[in-house]
Amino acid sequence: MRLIAENLCGERGGEQVFQGIGFDLGEGDALLVTGPNGSGKSTLLRVVAGLLPASGGLIRLAGGRETFPDAASACHYLGHGNALKTALSVNENLRFWQEFAGDPHLSVGEALDMVGLPQVGDLPYGYLSTGQRRRVSIAKLLVSYRPVWLLDEPTAGLDKASEAQFAALMGAHLEDGGIILAATHIPLGLEGVGALRMGEGL
């Protein structure tokens, strides 16, 4: 399977934010999207996730169409917000997302182990610290299978140990043939990955 963007353009509030974006990512590939604030990194990820329409060009999958009818259906999207309910327990939140997304992968307990939070499942999500909340959000990537991970500043709020743990999870996803498209201001601890610089040439 490949994730391909061809001459992709995006806009916000009727204003062109980026244009002419192209990439071709195969199994095991990661692309880091960098650029100044407001250059369109989040907009690009939201277009790929199908949350915003492209204003030009296209995003498509090559291969894997029998399982995933379009690019968005092959993606997990980790945005700035964690999309978890403060009043529900951590387990309830993750069970919701597993049922909603389908394609169960790791169990909720296994996913919490993988993000180093084996003991918090029964706590209300709202009791957790900022970094712990981000780690639960990362666990969402693990409870259902999607080959493409779209990550918007995924390490925001993580301490150094959690950053390293997440780098290992991303590395394992790539080794398993996954694809990562990540917007970030800081290195994510992945080696040999591509780079896309936004905010130049508009």
Ligand SMILES: Nc1ncnc2c1ncn2[C@@H]1O[C@H](COP(=O)(O)OP(=O)(O)OP(=O)(O)O)[C@@H](O)[C@H]1O
């Ligand atoms: N909901 C919105 N309505 C209108 N304009 C928006 C909206 N969200 C973002 N924009 C504008 O779109 C442009 C790109 O924003 P975007 O969030 O994609 O940038 P970014 O590169 O991810 O920035 P940052 O590094 O600050 O996260 C900015 O000029 C921003 O003001």
